[in-house]
Amino acid sequence: MPTKAKLILSVIILTMFVVTGFYELSRDLHNAGYAAFFLGFFMVFSIWIFPDVNREPLDN
Amino acid sequence: MELQDSIMKDRQRRFRQEYRHRIAGWYHGWLHLMVIAISGLTAIYIYTSNLVDTQWWEWLAVPAGFFAYQVAEYILHAHVMHRPRKHPMLRALYIRHTLMHHQFFTTEEMRFADHYDWRVTFFPPFTMIVLTILSFVPSLVAGLIISPNFGWLLMSALTGSYMFYEFIHFCCHVDDNALLRNLPIVNTARRHHRAHHDHALMMEVNMGIGTPIIDWALGTSDLNRGLLGHLFNGESTRHLKTNLRKTERTPKAPPRASSTSATAH
Numbered sequence: 001m002p003t004k005a006k007l008i009l010s011v012i013i014l015t016m017f018v019v020t021g022f023y024e025l026s027r028d029l030h031n032a033g034y035a036a037f038f039l040g041f042f043m044v045f046s047i048w049i050f051p052d053v054n055r056e057p058l059d060n
Numbered sequence: 061m062e063l064q065d066s067i068m069k070d071r072q073r074r075f076r077q078e079y080r081h082r083i084a085g086w087y088h089g090w091l092h093l094m095v096i097a098i099s100g101l102t103a104i105y106i107y108t109s110n111l112v113d114t115q116w117w118e119w120l121a122v123p124a125g126f127f128a129y130q131v132a133e134y135i136l137h138a139h140v141m142h143r144p145r146k147h148p149m150l151r152a153l154y155i156r157h158t159l160m161h162h163q164f165f166t167t168e169e170m171r172f173a174d175h176y177d178w179r180v181t182f183f184p185p186f187t188m189i190v191l192t193i194l195s196f197v198p199s200l201v202a203g204l205i206i207s208p209n210f211g212w213l214l215m216s217a218l219t220g221s222y223m224f225y226e227f228i229h230f231c232c233h234v235d236d237n238a239l240l241r242n243l244p245i246v247n248t249a250r251r252h253h254r255a256h257h258d259h260a261l262m263m264e265v266n267m268g269i270g271t272p273i274i275d276w277a278l279g280t281s282d283l284n285r286g287l288l289g290h291l292f293n294g295e296s297t298r299h300l301k302t303n304l305r306k307t308e309r310t311p312k313a314p315p316r317a318s319s320t321s322a323t324a325h
Contacts, residue, residue: 001184032109039102047184047189050092051083
């Protein structure tokens with residue numbers, strides 16, 4: 001996946017889940033709030049570390 | 061590592077060998093599965109934490125979301141993954157699905173050799189992100205117009221439907237066993253999807269993966285029976301249509317697992 005696309009998705013998903021996290025905390029849903037913060041960072045982390053299929057082809 | 065007891069042709073064997081070579085060495089199928097499970101279950105936990113005094117009719121969001129997901133999956137599969145489009149991103153989906161996933165798995169050999177091959181079937185993590193973003197707007201609108209509980213349940217249903225799809229598609233490519241042969245829905249999906257991997261049928265037939273509901277509704281199934289018959293057909297081939305058009309519209313030579321990051325599904 002192109003780096004630009006990863007950057008855009010990262011910003012969107014982080015924004016969504018940080019806002020969701022604060023929303024949950026404001027409703028006294030503490031576990032859901034912390035889970036939202038975790039999920040935002042976890043999703044971003046996962047797309048950056050996930051290996052693409054792009055090594056050199058076999059010469060056969 | 062490759063399956064030893066396979067009848068696959070040399071072309072498929074070579075493709076599988078090359079595809080595996082191009083996956084980064086540290087890829088681990090179980091980690092991939094954990095990423096999907098942790099993301100999906102955490103998301104559903106967050107969404108359902110917001111439910112308050114749920115009314116019976118608000119639960120209708122679950123079948124509505126499930127059905128909407130089946131329609132979206134069908135459209136994406138039939139009209140993007142099996143039809144080359146001009147837009148580069150859509151075209152990449154076609155290449156990675158029709159020209160890679162369908163070369164890696166054919167009716168002769170549908171099985172993974174080991175967990176490293178799960179890379180060819182599970183969607184990469186960005187899929188859950190895109191699904192979450194796409195689910196957000198309709199769920200928000202439903203939450204505002206119908207009820208907040210309905211919106212949260214719709215969001216949960218869409219995420220759950222994606223996880224259901226991954227589970228079913230995974231089951232379609234694991235080795236045969238008594239449990240899979242007898243598990244309703246799963247055994248139906250395995251036969252349905254195996255038929256779809258026939259290169260002569262794959263461009264037009266059995267486009268639903270999680271369930272055959274939309275194939276039944278639109279007449280693109282290879283079975284000639286009703287909805288319940290479709291859902292619980294199992295491995296039976298008694299009701300196969302006899303007049304299916306067989307086409308070989310996929311390119312003769314698959315590209316080497318080439319160019320872009322191959323995310324085949």
